[in-house]
Structures are given as C-alpha cells and as structure tokens.
Amino acid sequence: MKxxxxxxxxxxxxxxxxxxxxxxxxxxxxxxxxxxxxQVFEAKNPGVKVSLIFGSSGKLYTQxxxxxxxxxxxSAESIYPKLLEEKGLTERGTRKPYAIGRMTIWLDRxxxxxxxxxxxxxxxxxxxxxxxxxxxxxGRAAVTLLERYGLLKRRPDAPIPKLNKPFAQLAWAEIxxxxxxxxxxAYWDAEPLRRGKPHFEFVYGENISQTAQLALTATQAGIxxxxxxxxxxxxxxxxxxxx
Numbered sequence: 001m002k003x004x005x006x007x008x009x010x011x012x013x014x015x016x017x018x019x020x021x022x023x024x025x026x027x028x029x030x031x032x033x034x035x036x037x038x039q040v041f042e043a044k045n046p047g048v049k050v051s052l053i054f055g056s057s058g059k060l061y062t063q064x065x066x067x068x069x070x071x072x073x074x075s076a077e078s079i080y081p082k083l084l085e086e087k088g089l090t091e092r093g094t095r096k097p098y099a100i101g102r103m104t105i106w107l108d109r110x111x112x113x114x115x116x117x118x119x120x121x122x123x124x125x126x127x128x129x130x131x132x133x134x135x136x137x138x139g140r141a142a143v144t145l146l147e148r149y150g151l152l153k154r155r156p157d158a159p160i161p162k163l164n165k166p167f168a169q170l171a172w173a174e175i176x177x178x179x180x181x182x183x184x185x186a187y188w189d190a191e192p193l194r195r196g197k198p199h200f201e202f203v204y205g206e207n208i209s210q211t212a213q214l215a216l217t218a219t220q221a222g223i224x225x226x227x228x229x230x231x232x233x234x235x236x237x238x239x240x241x242x243x
Contacts (some may be wrong), residue, residue, distance in 0.1 A: 001099060002196065003048070004133055008052065008174035010231060012062050012186075019049075020047065020048065020049060020173075020179050020224060021048070021049045021051055022041075022049070022051065022071050022072070023051045023052050023053075023069060023070045023071045023072070024038070024050060024051065024053070024070065024071065024072045024073075024074070025053045025054075025055070025060045025064065025070045025072070025073050025074070026052065026053070026054055026060075026072075026073070026074035026207035027054070027055075027056070027057045027060075027064075027074055027075060027076035027137070027207075027208070028054045028055060028056065028206045028208045028210070029076065029101070029138065029209070029225035029227050029228055030054065030074055030227070031052075031054050031209055032228075032231055033227060034052055034074070037051065038052060042109070042157065045120060047112065049123075049216045053070075054207070054208040054209060055082055055206070055207050056131065056132070056134030056135050056136035056137075056206060056208075057075040057076045057077045057135075057136065057137050057180070057204070058077070058080065058090050058134070058136060058137070059072065059135050059207075060075070060080075061075070061080035061083065061084065062135075065083075065084065065087065065089070066090065072088075074098065075137075076101060076136075076137040076138060076225075077137035077140075077204060078097075081095045082095065101137075101138075101141070101225060101226070102151040102226040102242055102243060103138070103141050103142065103145055103223060103224070103225065103226070103242075104223070104224050104225070104226050104229040104240040104242050105119070105145075105221075105222075105223055105240060105241045105243070106212075106215055106221065106222050106223070106224045106229050106234060106238050106239070106240045107119060107122065107125075107220065107238055107239055107240070107241055108215075108216075108220035108221065108238055109237055109238050110220075110237075111124060111125075111220060111221075112237075114239075114241075115239045115240050115241035116119050116144070116241050117146070117149035117151060117241075118149075119241075120146075120151060120193060121151075121192065121193065121195065121196075122222065123196050123197050124220075125200075125219075125220065125221045126197050126198065126199055126200050126201070126221040127198075127200070127201055127202075127203050127218065127220075127221070128141040128200075128201075128202055128203065128207070128219060128221050128222065128223070129202075129203045129204075129211050129212075129214040129215040129218070129219045129223070130143070130184075130202055130203075130211060130222065130223045131206075131207060131211045132204040132205065132206060133177055133180065133202070133208075134177060134180060134181055134183065134210035135177075135178070136205075136206070136207055136208060136211075137195060138165050138207075138208040138211070138223075138224075138225055139204070139205075139208075139211075139243065140172070140175075140177055141223075142223035143184060143188065143214075144148060144172050145223060145243055146188075146223070147188065151190070151192045151194075152184070152188040152189065152190055152192075152193075153188060153189045153191075154167055154168040154187065154189075155167075155187055155188060155189055156168060156188075156211075157187060158187040159182065160176060160180065160187065161176060161178060162180060163176070163197070167187070173208075183202065183204075184202050185202070189200035190202075203218060203219050208224065208225050208228065209228065210229045211223075211224060211227075212224050212234060215234075215235075215238075216234060216237065216238070224240070226242060229242075
C-alpha cells in the first residue's frame with residue numbers, strides 16, 4: 001500500500017520587502033515550521049514583520065475570496081490557489097508546490113497500543129479526532145485513509161447531490177466535499193470502527209491544529225499531519241504510525 005500523499009502549494013500575492021509587514025495565511029499544520037521560518041526571515045530583514053494566520057485551507061480560501069488581504073497563501077489543497085488565480089486575485093505564475101503532505105494515526109501512549117489503522121478497532125477508542133472534511137484537506141485525507149484500510153465504506157444511499165456516477169465509484173478529487181455537511185457517518189459506514197464498542201463517534205476539528213489538540217486532550221486518538229505528530233508536544237505523550 002502506497003503512503004497517502006498529496007501536493008500542497010505556495011501562492012504569492014506579491015511581497016514588497018520594503019513594506020513593514022509580510023502577511024502570510026497558511027494551513028494549520030505549518031504553524032511550527034512557519035513560526036521558525038518567520039523568525040529567521042525577520043532576523044535577516046530588519047524592520048520587516050511577518051504576520052501569520054493559520055486555519056483550514058478551505059476557510060482561508062473563502063476569506064481570501066471575500067477580500068482578506070495577504071501576501072502569501074500556503075494551502076494543503078492545490079485547487080484553492082488555482083481557483084484564486086482563475087478569479088484574478090493573485091499574481092499569475094507564482095503558484096507552485098512547496099511540499100508533499102503525509103498523514104499519521106496518533107494514539108495516546110497510555111493506551112499501550114502499537115499505532116496502525118487496525119489499532120483504531122481497539123474497544124477503548126470510542127472517539128476519533130479528524131479535521132472537518134467539508135473544508136479541511138487533512139480531513140479529506142483522513143477519510144480517504146480510513147476508507148483505504150477498510151475502516152470506512154461508502155454508503156450506496158449516501159444523501160448527496162446528484163452526480164454523474166454513483167458515489168461509491170467517485171475518486172478522491174471528484175467527491176463534493178463542500179456538500180458533505182451531515183458528518184462522515186451520513187456518507188460512510190463506520191461499522192468496522194464501531195464493532196465491539198459501546199459507542200463510537202468522530203470528533204471534528206476546524207483545522208488540523210485544533211484536531212491535534214482534540215486528540216491530545218479529549219479523544220486519545222486522531223488522524224494528524226506528520227509535522228504535528230512529530231512535534232514534542234504530541235510525540236512525547238503519544239505514538240504514531242505514518243501512512
């Protein structure tokens with residue numbers, strides 16, 4: 001099984017270093033990396049301040065479309081920078097990939113489990129933190145990971161808008177994620193995750209950073225971006241498996 005990988009992109013709105021501030025909006029998994037980059041940049045460019053805003057790529061796209069001013073946009077989903085470019089809201093030719101993302105299954109170390117997709121069947125795991133797939137690419141990747149390992153199965157009668165072919169035959173990029181507002185289990189059968197448990201539910205973070213906090217403080221399990229899972233705030237109290 002190949003790891004779940006996807007390209008993420010950098011979109012530039014034109015940065016003038018003579019200005020006093022560089023405004024950056026970015027996918028939440030970059031909070032640690034960009035924080036360090038910003039410090040180095042400011043040290044090398046005295047008088048220039050880097051402003052960082054983190055969130056889900058989809059919500060940031062909506063805010064940028066509605067007039068949020070920014071100089072740089074780091075998105076975990078390639079389509080959002082492309083759409084901004086098509087709307088004429090960017091400098092053409094500045095859109096480019098900057099990294100490949102990888103997902104992890106993170107578990108609280110106190111569970112004493114070897115992290116893997118099958119570990120999520122443990123009866124003690126009754127809540128699983130994932131980013132909201134409606135607007136967070138990392139949530140969409142989490143659903144795809146669970147489906148790939150047989151822990152979710154698409155419902156043939158899923159309540160979604162009319163499509164050109166059955167929902168069960170859709171590829172990742174063809175799924176109308178923005179329309180799936182009723183929760184994952186309205187569209188996917190989670191019976192493999194529910195089996196043998198008194199109850200089971202998904203807990204949704206608005207972005208991948210909030211998802212990590214939910215896994216750490218509320219659910220003991222989550223599907224997280226690798227940069228967050230390896231940070232000491234999560235790697236010390238937990239263990240993780242890399243997809």
